[in-house]
Amino acid sequence: MNSASHYDVAIIGAGMSGLAAGIRLAHFGKKVCIFERHNAPGGLNGFYSLAGRRYDVGLHAMTNFVRPGVKGTPLGKLLRQLRIDRDEFALCEQKQSRVAFGPHGETSLRFTNDFAVLEGEVARLFPAQIDGFRRLVAAVRAFDDVSLVAPAESARAIVRRHLTDALLEDMIFCPVMYYGSATEQDMEFGQFVIMFKALYLEGFARPFDGVRVIIRVLLEKYRAAGGERRMKCGVRSIIAREGRATALRLDDGGEITADHVISSIGAAETGQLIGSDVQPPVQHSAFRTPPPSVPVGALTFVETITILSRQPAALGWGGDTIIFFNDSPHFHYARCEDQVDLRSGVICIPNNFDFGPGRELADGIFRCTCLASYSRWAHLPEETYRADKLRWYAAMQRSAQRFLPPPPAPDAFTRATVTTDMFTPRTITRFTGHLGGAIYGSPVKNRQGRTALANVYLCGTDQGFLGIVGAMLSGISMANYHILQRS
Amino acid sequence: MTKDDCKQVVLDIIADIAPDEDLSNVKPDVRLRDQLQLDSMDFLDIVMELRKRHGIEVPEADYQRLASLDSCAEYLTPKFTALGK
Numbered sequence: 001m002n003s004a005s006h007y008d009v010a011i012i013g014a015g016m017s018g019l020a021a022g023i024r025l026a027h028f029g030k031k032v033c034i035f036e037r038h039n040a041p042g043g044l045n046g047f048y049s050l051a052g053r054r055y056d057v058g059l060h061a062m063t064n065f066v067r068p069g070v071k072g073t074p075l076g077k078l079l080r081q082l083r084i085d086r087d088e089f090a091l092c093e094q095k096q097s098r099v100a101f102g103p104h105g106e107t108s109l110r111f112t113n114d115f116a117v118l119e120g121e122v123a124r125l126f127p128a129q130i131d132g133f134r135r136l137v138a139a140v141r142a143f144d145d146v147s148l149v150a151p152a153e154s155a156r157a158i159v160r161r162h163l164t165d166a167l168l169e170d171m172i173f174c175p176v177m178y179y180g181s182a183t184e185q186d187m188e189f190g191q192f193v194i195m196f197k198a199l200y201l202e203g204f205a206r207p208f209d210g211v212r213v214i215i216r217v218l219l220e221k222y223r224a225a226g227g228e229r230r231m232k233c234g235v236r237s238i239i240a241r242e243g244r245a246t247a248l249r250l251d252d253g254g255e256i257t258a259d260h261v262i263s264s265i266g267a268a269e270t271g272q273l274i275g276s277d278v279q280p281p282v283q284h285s286a287f288r289t290p291p292p293s294v295p296v297g298a299l300t301f302v303e304t305i306t307i308l309s310r311q312p313a314a315l316g317w318g319g320d321t322i323i324f325f326n327d328s329p330h331f332h333y334a335r336c337e338d339q340v341d342l343r344s345g346v347i348c349i350p351n352n353f354d355f356g357p358g359r360e361l362a363d364g365i366f367r368c369t370c371l372a373s374y375s376r377w378a379h380l381p382e383e384t385y386r387a388d389k390l391r392w393y394a395a396m397q398r399s400a401q402r403f404l405p406p407p408p409a410p411d412a413f414t415r416a417t418v419t420t421d422m423f424t425p426r427t428i429t430r431f432t433g434h435l436g437g438a439i440y441g442s443p444v445k446n447r448q449g450r451t452a453l454a455n456v457y458l459c460g461t462d463q464g465f466l467g468i469v470g471a472m473l474s475g476i477s478m479a480n481y482h483i484l485q486r487s
Numbered sequence: 488m489t490k491d492d493c494k495q496v497v498l499d500i501i502a503d504i505a506p507d508e509d510l511s512n513v514k515p516d517v518r519l520r521d522q523l524q525l526d527s528m529d530f531l532d533i534v535m536e537l538r539k540r541h542g543i544e545v546p547e548a549d550y551q552r553l554a555s556l557d558s559c560a561e562y563l564t565p566k567f568t569a570l571g572k
Contacts, residue, residue, distance in 0.1 A: 028535050071524040080505055
């Protein structure tokens with residue numbers, strides 16, 4: 001065996017979960033290498049530059065924010081496990097966010113990083129529901145959401161035991177679903193609990209310079225612990241024999257071996273790597289387990305980013321960090337028929353985090369996310385694709401602005417627009433490899449991260465801890481559970 | 488290595504794992520879990536840091552012997568001695 005190409009652990013994907021797993025393993029002396037097909041780390045939460053301007057890929061806010069001194073929450077666990085000082089992330093808190101429902105957001109629930117604000121809003125707007133809401137919160141707090149063996153139950157069914165008002169139910173579900181659910185219309189209760197805590201009981205924050213700060217910290221920890229990384233070098237196939245991965249064939253044609261493989265690329269996507277191993281040179285036995293059939297997620301999104309020459313506050317939009325909106329009698333979180341579902345969405349204004357006195361982002365930034373259809377974007381001819389992007393960009397801005405105060409002049413937003421960018425389900429699949437553009441992966445989560453092969457484990461979105469803090473905890477948990485606790 | 492040295496080894500590890508905990512008044516005869524916010528992930532890390540830094544193996548069946556600083560010293564001092572430390 002060539003020791004130069006043998007690793008204790010090979011990790012597929014340099015996103016948040018793969019990097020976190022890598023830090024744990026390298027810290028405890030494992031020889032680790034992360035293989036990343038893209039030229040930049042970060043995966044679904046990366047960053048890029050376009051025409052000299054820097055953008056974050058998808059991250060609106062880091063959820064799970066708690067203030068220093070609050071212990072026993074996911075953020076604290078993550079910092080301890082990765083030996084990160086919380087000052088390294090330099091997180092700045094949101095100002096306030098809202099859930100705005102009705103044709104023009106007539107019913108609006110505010111929430112901040114102080115849970116009492118949301119509780120007060122529910123008591124004010126839905127006085128008959130407040131006792132039920134408090135019972136729901138107690139049930140959420142009591143639930144063991146990091147269990148790797150919890151049974152699956154419908155979150156809608158459990159929430160309805162406590163809340164009888166369908167509008168309030170939908171308003172609570174809307175942010176929770178948009179920020180992490182891979183399931184249409186409903187969620188598994190454990191996933192609901194993770195997201196409810198992450199958004200409402202904990203909160204939103206971001207580093208001043210965005211997601212790149214978090215990735216930079218992770219890369220530095222990983223490098224300092226002795227981890228290796230090969231960029232622009234994806235894994236083309238996993239070669240298996242007798243139910244175990246024996247080697248990884250790389251995009252560059254090379255081959256490496258590893259005792260363990262952790263894959264962050266998704267369950268179905270990992271299954272494809274195993275299944276694509278058509279003519280393995282070392283496979284003498286006929287034994288091969290077919291990839292388990294894991295449904296590909298149905299939920300995908302478009303997001304527009306508008307760079308403004310003015311601070312959003314100058315347009316009268318200085319108050320809200322994130323707005324979750326829906327204009328219809330019912331909130332539909334499902335695969336949509338049209339290219340984009342304009343009925344609901346999320347607005348994020350990154351300028352509206354509290355960066356401290358006199359400190360503001362250089363550009364005004366306005367992001368808007370809506371549900372989209374993968375099949376109606378994936379195979380368009382280039383010219384149509386570009387035209388459709390322009391058309392839907394405009395439609396999304398009109399839709400989103402129904403939920404904001406009117407700007408000082410009707411054309412103020414257009415006149416302040418410096419440049420725009422937009423990602424579609426096609427962009428997601430192209431840059432992250434996620435089938436169907438499914439940012440949140442498969443609706444079927446696999447808490448123990450097991451695959452058809454005994455020494456290949458999943459981490460990341462399909463393992464089922466959500467959000468970027470969840471993604472990192474997923475990598476940590478799988479590295480601990482499958483490798484560090486056993487050696 | 489004395490028992491006090493041994494307690495210091497454990498405290499040094501906890502200080503690195505959980506820098507947000509105040510370790511200035513840890514009572515040696517009280518369970519660490521009862522005076523500090525340490526979960527099972529943190530205890531696993533104490534075990535793994537003992538192996539990484541000092542070459543000491545703590546099998547899973549013995550984890551409960553790391554409950555307090557006193558019990559850590561009782562359990563770990565002979566292990567350090569056996570390694571010539």
